[in-house]
Amino acid sequence: MKAIILAAGFGTRMYPLTKNCAKALLPLKEKKVIDFILNKLDFFGEIIIVTNNKFYKDFLDWKKDDRIKIINNSVNNVEESKGWLEDLKLALNNEDFLVLSSDNVFDFDLKKMKKNFKEEPIIAVTKTSKENAKKHGIVELENNEVISFEEKPLEPKSLTKAILCYMIPKKFIPIIKNYKGDEHLIEILMKNSKVKAFYFEEYCHDIGCLESYKQAESLF
Numbered sequence: 001m002k003a004i005i006l007a008a009g010f011g012t013r014m015y016p017l018t019k020n021c022a023k024a025l026l027p028l029k030e031k032k033v034i035d036f037i038l039n040k041l042d043f044f045g046e047i048i049i050v051t052n053n054k055f056y057k058d059f060l061d062w063k064k065d066d067r068i069k070i071i072n073n074s075v076n077n078v079e080e081s082k083g084w085l086e087d088l089k090l091a092l093n094n095e096d097f098l099v100l101s102s103d104n105v106f107d108f109d110l111k112k113m114k115k116n117f118k119e120e121p122i123i124a125v126t127k128t129s130k131e132n133a134k135k136h137g138i139v140e141l142e143n144n145e146v147i148s149f150e151e152k153p154l155e156p157k158s159l160t161k162a163i164l165c166y167m168i169p170k171k172f173i174p175i176i177k178n179y180k181g182d183e184h185l186i187e188i189l190m191k192n193s194k195v196k197a198f199y200f201e202e203y204c205h206d207i208g209c210l211e212s213y214k215q216a217e218s219l220f
Contacts, residue, residue: 001114001167002046004091005037007059007102010052010078013209022055023207024102025062028216032062033207036105043111044098048091052076084164085176085185092173099185101164103207105216108200110165117167121189122196124165126204136161137184139197146195149186160197162186163204 011018017026024034034049041047047068051059056072063070071090075081088099096117098110108124116122123146125139133156140148140158148157168176172189179188189195205216 001044001096001098001117002048003041003044004088004097004099005034005047005049005102006084006087006099006164007034007055008050008052008073008075008081008084008087009103010054010081011103012078014207014213017210017213022051022058022102024049025055025058026207026213028105033105033216034062034102037100037102038065040106040110041098043114049102050087050091052081083182085179088185089177092177094170094173096168096170098165098167100166101206104163104165104204105207106163106165106204107202108204109202113165113167113198116196116198119169120194120196121166121168121172122198123167123186124163124200124204125160125197126163126200128159128161130156130159133159133161137186138162139186141197144197144199146186146190146197149184149190151184160199 007022007024011023025032048071049059050071050073052073052075054076059070073087073090135152137151138153138156138158139146139160139162175192207213207216
């Protein structure tokens with residue numbers, strides 16, 4: 001299994017901090033945000049980071065591990081962006097994979113998640129508040145299986161949010177590569193398989209705005 005980190009966003013909600021710096025490369029204590037993610041990926045043989053043309057050289061300058069490959073999606077600004085599903089397609093080959101966001105700092109155990117990974121996709125989920133649920137992708141579970149998904153619902157059906165952290169068998173790669181619509185990846189997977197949930201209680205902090213970035217600094 002390889003790990004794919006999606007880091008091609010422009011972080012517009014965090015301007016001016018991210019005007020000339022990718023969110024993943026922002027300092028967090030003595031490290032970068034992405035360094036905290038890499039600490040959780042020590043058992044992966046290959047790590048692919050997909051970024052944009054604006055920050056591609058910055059990631060190359062930061063790169064310090066031979067396991068890491070940096071892919072440039074050739075996008076120069078927000079207007080050109082095609083979405084993270086298209087970015088994911090650039091990194092896929094014939095191998096099971098983990099895909100995760102570059103701006104979630106978390107403390108749950110990916111090794112434990114991998115032990116629960118078998119023939120079906122598995123996604124990381126956790127509990128949240130009703131107000132916070134309106135800002136995230138929300139899932140309903142039945143016997144630890146995802147039975148519904150809704151992005152940023154005004155009236156959440158549950159308080160279980162999905163984190164952009166999925167382990168997916170290689171048999172789904174042709175389905176993902178050939179998909180041309182605008183559905184979320186979870187919805188695509190649900191049409192073709194059961195999708196299991198990996199529930200965690202440890203922290204997972206989404207660095208999506210200036211306030212959440214400041215809050216992340218207090219975690220360490």
